Amino acid sequence: MRYDLEAKPRMRFLLRFALTFTAALTCAWPQQNTFDTPEGRQEGASLFQTHCAYCHGAQGEGGRGADLTSGVYKHGGSDRELYATIRNGIPGTEMPTVRATDDEVWKITAFVKTLGAVGLRETATGDPASGKAIYAGKGRCATCHSINGEGGYVGPDLTSVGRSRSLAYLMSSLVTPEADIAVTYRAVEVITKSGKTARGIRLNEDDLSIQLRDSEANLRSFLKEDLKEIRRDKPALMPAYGTTLSRKELDDVVAYLNSLRGAL
Ligand code: HEC
Numbered sequence: 001m002r003y004d005l006e007a008k009p010r011m012r013f014l015l016r017f018a019l020t021f022t023a024a025l026t027c028a029w030p031q032q033n034t035f036d037t038p039e040g041r042q043e044g045a046s047l048f049q050t051h052c053a054y055c056h057g058a059q060g061e062g063g064r065g066a067d068l069t070s071g072v073y074k075h076g077g078s079d080r081e082l083y084a085t086i087r088n089g090i091p092g093t094e095m096p097t098v099r100a101t102d103d104e105v106w107k108i109t110a111f112v113k114t115l116g117a118v119g120l121r122e123t124a125t126g127d128p129a130s131g132k133a134i135y136a137g138k139g140r141c142a143t144c145h146s147i148n149g150e151g152g153y154v155g156p157d158l159t160s161v162g163r164s165r166s167l168a169y170l171m172s173s174l175v176t177p178e179a180d181i182a183v184t185y186r187a188v189e190v191i192t193k194s195g196k197t198a199r200g201i202r203l204n205e206d207d208l209s210i211q212l213r214d215s216e217a218n219l220r221s222f223l224k225e226d227l228k229e230i231r232r233d234k235p236a237l238m239p240a241y242g243t244t245l246s247r248k249e250l251d252d253v254v255a256y257l258n259s260l261r262g263a264l
């Protein structure tokens, strides 16, 4: 093997670089949040308004994002865990990574902890037992949704929906389901050249084909050359319940959904 004179200094440089880099990484993960000071929390509060309030509410009361006022966290409530949640987002959910520096994320973490201390837990006014009966009966919700592994798969799993969504969000999911549809649940309608139509949630699509899951949970695959049209302007498959359920029934279903907290 040829001895490369250049290799040694380069190795040393690489080693030094690696060490500095590791040190920098460890520094970014202190055990204690050094920004948990009155100034840090205040800066965190304004960063929260910019980056988080549109999902979590101005007071952290929740909305499209989880209620952050209960002091109970599915993804962990220690400084490090909250930091990791906010820094990295929660894969597989709508919770994104944040475009902010590490120091800023520590400030946001310090502010988020103050929200949890308030302990303003929302209380649903409806009757969860009656809501559960409507869910299983008249509402036919289980044809599309699962709770603890039982039910359909057309819509999202609702096992812990009460933790991740606010009461107002749950109500609007029932009354105006088209208001905020997760990208993964956008419905499409395809019309074949022979005039047949099919509607469902788009599972996959490439240049040649498209796959859907229809509301009976059948997987359907179409070759694009057989299609006349693909309509993407269709609202979600979730029916609006504003007219089929009374105001009291809606409150009861919301109370039931709010009680679904999954395993923490
Ligand atoms: C696009 C909407 C959206 C934005 C923006 C957003 N979040 Fe979230 N966040 C969510 C959702 C949805 C969840 C619940 C995820 C789940 O199902 O566990 C969540 C969960 C969390 C959790 C975990 C709660 C728990 O119980 O463990 C924390 C903490 C959190 N968000 C903080 C923040 C902070 C701080 C910001 C701003 C830097 C932020 N989020 C921005 C949607 C959002």
Ligand code: HEC
Pocket: 134, 135, 139, 140, 141, 142, 143, 144, 145, 154, 155, 156, 161, 165, 170, 173, 174, 177, 178, 180, 181, 182, 185, 186, 215, 236, 237, 238, 239, 241, 253, 257
């Ligand atoms: C025909 C299938 C279907 C039926 C029936 C149905 N849903 Fe849905 N539901 C969906 C789909 C698809 C979505 C996702 C798209 C959206 O957000 O509208 C959804 C979304 C939701 C959400 C929002 C979940 C989240 O975290 O964003 C809630 C809550 C919900 N449904 C509750 C119910 C309840 C309660 C019933 C019965 C009263 C019901 N659904 C009946 C298909 C259905």
